[in-house]
Amino acid sequence: MKIEKEIKMKKLLIIILFASSLFAQEKILTLKESLEIGLKNSKDLKISKTKLNYADSKLTEINSQFLPQFKLLGNYTRLSDNIPPFEVTMPFSPNPIRISEPILNNYTFKFGFSQPLFTGFKLLSLRSSAKLNLNASEQDYSKEGNEAAFNIYSAYWNYYKTDEIKKVIAQTLQQMENHLKDTKSFFENGLISKNDMLKLEVQYSNTKLLLIEAENNLELARIAFNKAIGIELTSQTKVAASEQSYNYEKYQLANIIDEAINNRKELKSLSYRYEASKEGVSAAKSNWLPSIYLTGNYYYSNPNPRFQPAKDEFNSNWDVGVTLSWDVWNWGLTSSQVSQAEQTKIQLEANLDQLKENIQMEVYSNYLNLIKTEEKVKVNKEALDQSLENYRITSEKYNTQLATSTELIDAETLKLQAETNLKTAEVDFQIAKVKLEKSLGRVIY
Template structure:
């Protein structure tokens, strides 16, 4: 309840126009709470749970009530003629109105294992749907992770471009002073002004990228497109993957919800085969009927008044010849089981490929981060030396511009590499079956 209240307060703050900064944890909390896909999955889970109740109810006594009224055509009363009697003796008066109330109770005793098999199948299917629901939550969490970190990356790139603009502004001021003192040429100033304009174009593109990333982030957590949301996170750390691929794959094959779900579906398929084969067996049931009729046909002679009677017994139904219906249903159930078993093999192969791909991607992104860090160090040192030389008139404006561009590119590449590594690690966590929310 406390978590839900916190979520509502955060959402209300964002919707009211306040510029609210969200952490990754808060984003996941809001996004999973608002997710339409998860709501669909929850509805499917609820449906599978009540299916168990539906099947189980058929194993319990069934009580039914019926009522009828019948108006009969007028006929002569039933009478007999006896010797030495001047008039016939009426045995039964004509009763034109018939009323009947009936309560019927029926309890299945044996259904050829149909009901027990159907209930077991429903229970297995419900467990499968529950695992699919957990999988959907993890899938939604991954989408939120991606939107969050892409938004974070766009903000960082914009910040780098704006810092570069401030640095260029200072260089322009210094260069104008140099020009007034005759230390540089007009062409040197023009080159810096052109570079400043080019960087302003980059800022426009970076701002647009931020807005696009913000809108994608808003939609991923269920907020209106133009909500004034911000994200905040510590800079991702470049930690290497220390677990071997074989261990990751073994974990995935044991933990992935898709595999567990299909295992339950296979069990449900086996139970469905047993249920369809019940058509080859008889059905035995206990029944009881209570009648409240006017007239009651069991009480002779018939009287125009309500009387009650009852009956109990055991019944048996056996479809001796169904022209192959049971065989056809059994074959269908067997083929559905084959489909589930084949899908089980396919999903294991797909998971193996997915884990391997995510594992290699994570290793690759880690190497990119290391290379990018070295590039930033080299670019910073190159910029420092070039800037000192430029201030001493030992380097041209072209040299300074090249150093500025190289530094900005190196810093941007490092930001991209760090975020891509974070996303790669998150995706690897998900692919081995770990929760990422």
């Protein structure tokens, strides 16, 4: 019985350990999956969405002001009882005639409406401005999506790069271990000096330090990647980079600058805000014109002042009218508001010109950077081929004692540097390609 219980406990423990290992497995994410998760979790995108919703609500608010506004008012008033009732003395009557009894409890209910007929074109200007600001917020939201996607691209490829560099260093360390074993054998047989063996041991230790640093960089890159896609920083993730493509559209500089000017979301957004500022000037100028409203009220009161003499009972009445309001003189208030609106318009116009220049510079810079990184990939591939061949020849010579440990160390160092440079150049190219597409206003997700 005891043995059976022990067997069951062992089985249960194995199941628990197996389940734990499954939960601890790394999440291997492709670039597409990373973008989907990251855009769904992006806090910046959520903030931008709230700004879009705010602009939409603002337009709804302005539209509501074109419609009649209805209000219901209720009031109760208790009057003091120290006022004598209203009485009239008649010449042929010995006693004064009381016109009405004092009514101390007063109740008033009013249901009214106000419909704007003319507001100096203020509401029309405000509605146009709200529509333009909504369009601007839509462009901002689209731009924020591209920015979030680019951050994910960058974090993804940097994670891939640090992982590849770590693998290269680990592979180099393994090769050094093999050489070190051979070197110790050479030393024991008196084929090399102790100094030669110490040089390799020092190089091996230095490479170990490089591996420690690479592992630390990999962990930091993983955390940055997790943050970019909006998951727990401690999540065990890994990227599954597909075959890298080094083909890209051959651009004409003049064409891509025009494309950027026509497509960049922030430029469209600022253009909409500039047009909205013009409407803001019109809205401010509307205060120089009169406002006309159609009004109406329905009253249900006790006592009702329209009924004389006053009676302690509820009665109803109504009224309809047209109200005109005109600020004839307000000590420069309207002029100041118009001036403020015009200055805002001038600022936005200058910002628009400045943004166009910055976009042109950005596109030019990204275009040159893409060409540079493409050339770097080609040069580093050639350098790697040369360093691998140099390492092969030096390694063979060293095994036959035709090359010194110093020459072997130099060959290993050159090979490691070439492999690291190529991985860095390849990732820089992928990021540069996406960065240029983003600067052209293209959707990159």
